[in-house]
Amino acid sequence: DQQVKQNSPSLSVQEGRISILNCDYTNSMFDYFLWYKKYPAEGPTFLISISSIKDKNEDGRFTVFLNKSAKHLSLHIVPSQPGDSAVYFCAANPPGAGSYQLTFGKGTKLSVIP
């Protein structure tokens, strides 16, 4: 049973426009969420995170929104650039002392068209 779901395998966006990547989760006890970016032949790299006590976190062109009632988070990239073309993974951390296991979604491949 997938606890973290990214229902869109791919997304294409024009350069300069907004990219919105979505993620849903089933475990309401998750308390920390992360987004990772992955280029081909490289390992995933951390992008941005959000704690469950917040509903928004912003870092430059990247903003993550968390809607706890809907168990949904989204990553907004504005403006999108060709270098943003990559696979984006959503990840969640369960609560509890010593629980450092991350559960990942299957990823969404973003293509930013020049």
Place this chain on the structure above:
Amino acid sequence: DAGVIQSPRHEVTEMGQEVTLRCKPISGHNSLFWYRQTMMRGLELLIYFNNNVPIDDSGMPEDRFSAKMPNASFSTLKIQPSEPRDSAVYFCASRLMAREAFFGQGTRLTVV
């Protein structure tokens, strides 16, 4: 710090052979993870160590897979005997407490 270091980057082996993947986590990190990436399953957690102790190995697909962490700076993932369906990219990641996890470059395993 050089980040999480995995070796080898690529491994091609024949079915039935033993394969050992290696990982050096970031110094000071107390958690280490082995993930497998496939098209079907995405990033799948195989096993997770905390302070060198295996905490959750429920993701290890079969008894053919085993992982060890003899000390805080080294871990291995072994497949014996290997099968073609084990072909995938295997990632190691390390983490300090509840901070973000850092991934290695991965090992692309091909079993023919």
